[in-house]
């Protein structure tokens with residue numbers, strides 16, 4: 001019995017070990033090769049202003065196509081990269097690549113980039129952001145950096161210092177997966193945050209009937225009010241249905257992101273979408 005238990009565990013361990021090794025090799029390859037091989041890339045998920053339905057920007061999301069194992073989810077390899085000292089070079093690659101690609105987007109569109117807790121804690125982040133912006137010629141005002149709420153609670157003082165330094169560069173700060181962590185309102189008020197990204201779990205519950213939906217709606221309303229009272233905008237992530245979109249509109253949420261409005265796209269396809277949207281196409285809803 002023990003053996004049937006052990007074998008899958010061993011296989012899983014081997015898989016992770018292999019992924020860590022391959023990711024390490026990929027990141028230490030000469031600059032540019034990762035992308036040339038098409039193995040590590042960014043997809044971009046569009047974000048919209050709810051009021052007028054216009055495209056407002058896009059979030060960069062990492063994708064890894066392993067030559068043998070196929071597509072690997074960032075939910076799997078980002079934590080592995082964090083555990084094995086690879087997140088800093090990986091995060092740098094993301095920042096530089098995303099800024100370069102976004103520098104070609106039409107003027108007001110913003111780029112959102114996810115930061116890991118370890119990047120925020122480290123010493124190189126500010127320089128790395130500054131050099132990514134300068135290298136790409138992207139104005140700092142068009143970059144939004146996403147950190148999770150839990151990150152900020154682990155070392156609140158350090159996090160606050162880092163966020164203030166980033167703000168001085170001119171970039172804006174978003175709190176990702178908001179509502180799932182345990183930040184105190186007092187701490188939150190002291191943080192230089194521009195945007196609250198309402199976690200997908202609340203948005204998912206909004207579409208349902210009954211008490212769960214009512215509760216989720218109350219929470220979303222509270223987050224929006226909190227944002228309004230303290231000068232933070234709100235964006236709902238994971239919007240999948242017209243009913244959810246409507247509920248979010250009634251709650252006063254300002255921005256939307258989710259499969260209903262657009263899946264993460266390759267850079268080229270996103271630019272296509274941007275061209276269409278600049279010719280004044282409103283929020284396109286599936287009928």
Ligand code: C2E
Nearest residue numbers: 061062074075078094114115116238239240257258259260
């Ligand atoms: P996240 O930053 O909260 O990103 C949103 C995730 O939700 C993405 O998953 C996105 O594809 C997915 N999503 C978007 N709309 C919908 C929807 O309507 N329904 C559902 N069910 N899902 C939706 P993805 O791309 O698999 O990324 C997972 C997580 O991996 C991200 O969560 C983020 O925490 C992390 N990640 C991705 N790229 C990076 C990166 O460049 N750096 C770091 N540090 N983390 C990253």
Ligand code: MG
Nearest residue numbers: 059114146176
């Ligand atoms: Mg994010």
Ligand code: MG
Nearest residue numbers: 176177197237
């Ligand atoms: Mg998120």
Ligand code: MG
Nearest residue numbers: 177199200237
């Ligand atoms: Mg999330």
